[in-house]
Amino acid sequence: GAVVSQHPSWVICKSGTSVKIECRSLDFQATTMFWYRQFPKQSLMLMATSNEGSKATYEQGVEKDKFLINHASLTLSTLTVTSAHPEDSSFYICSASPLTETSTDTQYFGPGTRLTVL
Amino acid sequence: AQRVTQPEKLLSVFKGAPVELKCNYSYSGSPELFWYVQYSRQRLQLLLRHISRESIKGFTADLNKGETSFHLKKPFAQEEDSAMYYCALRSGGGADGLTFGKGTHLIIQP
Numbered sequence: 559g560a561v562v563s564q565h566p567s568w569v570i571c572k573s574g575t576s577v578k579i580e581c582r583s584l585d586f587q588a589t590t591m592f593w594y595r596q597f598p599k600q601s602l603m604l605m606a607t608s609n610e611g612s613k614a615t616y617e618q619g620v621e622k623d624k625f626l627i628n629h630a631s632l633t634l635s636t637l638t639v640t641s642a643h644p645e646d647s648s649f650y651i652c653s654a655s656p657l658t659e660t661s662t663d664t665q666y667f668g669p670g671t672r673l674t675v676l
Numbered sequence: 677a678q679r680v681t682q683p684e685k686l687l688s689v690f691k692g693a694p695v696e697l698k699c700n701y702s703y704s705g706s707p708e709l710f711w712y713v714q715y716s717r718q719r720l721q722l723l724l725r726h727i728s729r730e731s732i733k734g735f736t737a738d739l740n741k742g743e744t745s746f747h748l749k750k751p752f753a754q755e756e757d758s759a760m761y762y763c764a765l766r767s768g769g770g771a772d773g774l775t776f777g778k779g780t781h782l783i784i785q786p
Binding site: 601604653664667 | 721773
């Protein structure tokens with residue numbers, strides 16, 4: 559089956575530093591990847607849609623300068639949390655849709671990355 | 677704006693009993709509805725979607741546009757069904773992200 563990986567699985571950083579999270583589709587190509595955020599005991603909230611070779615589309619209320627997204631290839635999207643603050647501490651999850659004729663509408667989720675900002 | 681509501685944070689039933697996880701949505705167009713499941717220490721995975729009209733692991737869900745609902749049902753619960761269940765809506769095609777409900781934690785008691 560389609561597998562999506564994320565790296566790192568958890569990260570602790572100091573306030574003011576930047577953190578990069580990678581999302582990879584291991585056995586398929588994905589023109590579209592999605593980034594979600596999940597606070598404790600809450601649901602996943604879509605942050606942005608990442609399209610290979612073009613700028614990401616951010617949801618209302620998500621700062622594009624704060625959460626930089628790069629989708630440089632069909633198998634890799636990165637999310638960089640710039641100048642992280644404690645309120646950015648959360649669980650970040652990515653998903654990817656395979657580039658196939660029959661399953662372009664299926665999203666496969668990564669395991670998530672736990673970010674803690676001290 | 678679209679919204680997905682799962683009224684129950686926690687649902688506990690005994691093994692062999694019927695299960696119904698409620699999901700209501702708010703969307704002005706024709707949505708696509710999904711149920712995702714997350715077992716303990718595992719990633720989110722697709723359980724079923726309304727366009728497929730299939731039964732997965734004994735679960736079914738019917739889209740009721742009149743009631744704007746997409747409840748998940750299983751006639752006889754099994755212990756391995758214990759997990760977190762999320763109802764999700766997508767407004768467009770594969771290029772659109774998902775709007776999730778807050779999830780229901782299903783516990784099947786032996």
